Amino acid sequence: MPVEVIMPKVDMDMATGKIMSWHVGEGEAVTKGAPLFDIETDKAAMEVEAPDNGILHHTAPEGTEVPIGQAVAWLYAEGEAVGEQPAPFAAAKTPEPAPSDEPVVADISHPEPDVSALPQFAPAPIAADRARATPKARAMARKSGLDINALHGSGPLGRIQAEDVLSALQTVPAMVAAPGFSAENGPLSVTRSRGGTGTPVVLIHGFASDAQSWAPLEAHLKHRPLVRIELPGHGKSPKLRIADFAALSRTLRQCFDSLGLENAHLVGHSLGGALSLALADTRPRSVASLTLIAPAGLGPEINGAALSGLLKATRAESLGPWLKALVADETLITDAYVRLAMSGRSEPNLRHAQSALADVLFPDGVQAFDLRAALDRIERPTRIIWGKQDGIIPWKHAFGAPGHVALHLFKGIGHMPQIECADAVGSILKSAV
Numbered sequence: 001m002p003v004e005v006i007m008p009k010v011d012m013d014m015a016t017g018k019i020m021s022w023h024v025g026e027g028e029a030v031t032k033g034a035p036l037f038d039i040e041t042d043k044a045a046m047e048v049e050a051p052d053n054g055i056l057h058h059t060a061p062e063g064t065e066v067p068i069g070q071a072v073a074w075l076y077a078e079g080e081a082v083g084e085q086p087a088p089f090a091a092a093k094t095p096e097p098a099p100s101d102e103p104v105v106a107d108i109s110h111p112e113p114d115v116s117a118l119p120q121f122a123p124a125p126i127a128a129d130r131a132r133a134t135p136k137a138r139a140m141a142r143k144s145g146l147d148i149n150a151l152h153g154s155g156p157l158g159r160i161q162a163e164d165v166l167s168a169l170q171t172v173p174a175m176v177a178a179p180g181f182s183a184e185n186g187p188l189s190v191t192r193s194r195g196g197t198g199t200p201v202v203l204i205h206g207f208a209s210d211a212q213s214w215a216p217l218e219a220h221l222k223h224r225p226l227v228r229i230e231l232p233g234h235g236k237s238p239k240l241r242i243a244d245f246a247a248l249s250r251t252l253r254q255c256f257d258s259l260g261l262e263n264a265h266l267v268g269h270s271l272g273g274a275l276s277l278a279l280a281d282t283r284p285r286s287v288a289s290l291t292l293i294a295p296a297g298l299g300p301e302i303n304g305a306a307l308s309g310l311l312k313a314t315r316a317e318s319l320g321p322w323l324k325a326l327v328a329d330e331t332l333i334t335d336a337y338v339r340l341a342m343s344g345r346s347e348p349n350l351r352h353a354q355s356a357l358a359d360v361l362f363p364d365g366v367q368a369f370d371l372r373a374a375l376d377r378i379e380r381p382t383r384i385i386w387g388k389q390d391g392i393i394p395w396k397h398a399f400g401a402p403g404h405v406a407l408h409l410f411k412g413i414g415h416m417p418q419i420e421c422a423d424a425v426g427s428i429l430k431s432a433v
Contacts, residue, residue: 002054002057002074002075002076002077002080003051003052003054003074003075004071004074005036005037005048005050005051005056005071005072005073005074005075006069006070006071006072007039007066007067007068007069007070007071007072008039008048008068009068009069009373014068014373015067015068016065016066016067016068017039017040017065017066017068018039018040018063018064018065018066019037019038019039019060019061019062019063019064019066019072020037020038020039020040020062020063020134020136020162021037021038021062021134021136021137021155021159021161021162021163022036022037022056022059022062022155023035023036023037023038023047024036024037024050024056025056025155026056026057026059027055027056027057028055028056029053029054029055029056029078030050030053030054030055030056030075031050031053032049032050032051032052032053033049033050033285034049034050035047035048035049035050036048036049036050036056036073037059037072037073038136038162038246040136040246046246046249046278046281046282046374047246047249047250047253047282049282050075051075052075053075054075054076054077054078055075055076055077055078055080055082056073056074056075057073057074057075057076057082058073058074058085059072059073060072060073062134062155062159063134133151133153133159133160133161134155134159134160134161134162136161136162137160137161137162137164137165140162140165140166140243141165151164151165152164162243162246162247163250165243166241166242166243166247180352180355180356181239181349181352181353181355181356182239182349183239183240183241183353184238184239184240185238185240186238187238187255187258188229188230188231188232188237188238188251188252188255189211189229189230189235189236189237190227190228190229190230190255190259191211191227191228191230192225192226192227192228193218193222193225193226193227195222195225196221196222196223196224196225196226197223197224197225198223198224198225199224199263199264199265199288199433200224200225200226200227200261200264200265201221201224201225201226201227201264201265201267201429201433202227202228202229202256202259202261202264202265202266202267202276203226203227203228203229203267203268203272204229204231204252204266204267204268204269204272204273204275204276205228205230205231205234205235205268205269205270205272206268206269206270206271206272206273206294206296207231207234207270207271207296207307207354207357207358207361208234208307208310208311208345208354209234209269209270210230210234210235210236210344211228211229211230211235212235213269213416213418213419214226214228214418216418216419216422217418217419217422217425217426217429219422219426220422220423220425220426220427220429220430221426221429221430221433223430224265224433227259227261227264229252229255229256231248231252231271231272231275232248232251232353232357233350233353233354233356233357234354239349239350239353241356242356242357242360243360244360244361244368244369245274245278245360245361245368245369248275248357248361249275249278249279249282252275252278252279253278253279253282253283256279256283256286257283261286262286263286263287263288264286264287264288265287265288265289265290265291265432265433266279266280266287266289266290266291267291267293267429268291268292268293268295269293269294269295269416269418270293270294270295270296270392270393270415271296271361273292273293273294273295273296273297274295274296274297274369274371276290276291276292276295277290277292277295277297277371277374277375277378278297278371278374280374280378280380280382281371281374281377281378284378284379284380287380288380288381288433289380289381289382289383289432289433290378290380290381290382290383291382291383291385291428291429291432291433292382292383292384292385293384293385293386293417293418293425294385294386294387294390294392294393294395294415294416294417295384295393295397296367296369296393297367297369297370297371297372297374298371298372298375298397298398298400298401299367299372299393299394299397299400300366300367300370301366301367301393301394301397302362302365302366302367302392302393303325303365303391303392303393304362304364304365304366305365306322306325306326306391306392307358307362307365307392308365309321309322309325310322310323311351311354311355311358312351313342313345314351315342316335316338316339316341316342319338319341319342319345320333320335320338323337323338323341325391325392325414325415326391326392326414326415326416327414327415327416327419327420328387328389328412328413328414328420329412329414329420332419332420372400375400375401375402375405376402378405381406381432382404382405382406383405383406383407383408383428383432384398384401384405384406384407384408385408385410385417385425385428386398386407386408386409386410386417387409387410387412387413387414387415387416387417387420387421388409388410388411388412388413389411389412389413389414390413390414390415391414391415392414392415393415395409408425408428410424
């Protein structure tokens with residue numbers, strides 16, 4: 001019997017999900033756990049993995065809204081006869097108008113309708129003068145000023161997918177009408193510590209920071225190998241053009257996969273916490289534990305003014321006050337610290353790249369991604385560490401965590417617990433990893 005691939009529930013109030021792109025074409029083989037398709041809801045976008053091995057058939061067309069729990073495709077065993085579509089994609093078509101003026105009312109009284117009488121899918125025709133592309137790919141290209149007709153698609157039947165547009169933006173910045181910054185390409189920067197045994201700890205820093213921000217905490221983690229990943233446009237990583245949180249998560253996931261780690265403890269701060277959570281959600285078998293420090297993604301609120309101030313600062317005098325907003329004890333932000341931080345932000349192209357990233361992740365000063373449903377799905381040991389004087393992200397977002405997540409809330413601590421109370425945070429981590 002074929003295995004159903006169903007539309008998962010990725011948001012708490014999600015009723016339907018939109019198929020944005022397929023990673024595997026009709027009739028192609030897929031292995032369990034491999035990326036299968038991307039979905040998008042009002043709050044989030046994520047990659048869904050194959051539930052089993054098999055040959056993919058009867059896929060819902062890209063752009064289709066499908067109710068939660070309904071099949072979007074079927075996986076057949078090698079050599080298994082492929083019959084007619086086992087069930088209709090109910091959300092795929094709009095009912096034809098009735099000949100009368102009376103409104104059409106669907107009959108939902110029968111739990112097992114005769115599916116043979118229902119219409120089947122037919123992908124919308126593509127005009128001869130338009131490239132075959134997913135809706136998301138078209139939106140990305142349009143927003144970036146990229147000529148989508150000049151791209152080559154990697155999807156089924158040569159369809160251009162979001163990844164194709166992202167790749168073009170990263171490798172051919174000259175094609176972008178209004179770049180805002182000079183984009184680069186290449187892998188993310190990864191550094192490793194010497195020494196340590198057992199399961200490694202992967203550290204993912206926050207927005208407008210870099211791998212050096214983990215220094216106060218690392219003394220407590222010397223017993224494990226440490227792997228530090230720097231985000232695009234941060235530290236030594238290239239200034240990539242990122243379309244949205246889903247694209248940023250995909251970039252981080254590709255970097256993590258390239259590390260070749262069988263298992264790892266994930267520790268992420270702020271935006272790095274959101275990315276660690278997204279990574280754990282899509283790579284659960286590779287995650288031993290998850291630690292989120294003042295994580296983004298658990299509510300819409302964020303201090304947009306502070307983000308804007310950090311990004312606009314071009315000298316130490318304007319950067320200092322915004323750095324002090326990151327901590328509860330402002331005396332931690334010394335003049336020397338501010339000058340050092342400003343020296344790392346002196347390059348205009350870096351500031352512009354981070355501003356472009358902030359614009360897609362935190363438009364109008366809100367978080368444009370919601371990972372609360374992902375947190376509900378995590379089964380690995382998980383803890384949230386937060387300061388109760390956080391002036392960037394409200395610490396009460398932690399109260400939305402499910403009961404199996406451990407909460408460590410510190411009085412008199414701001415947005416940077418790994419720096420403000422490194423010994424206490426280090427003690428928690430040392431006992432956990």
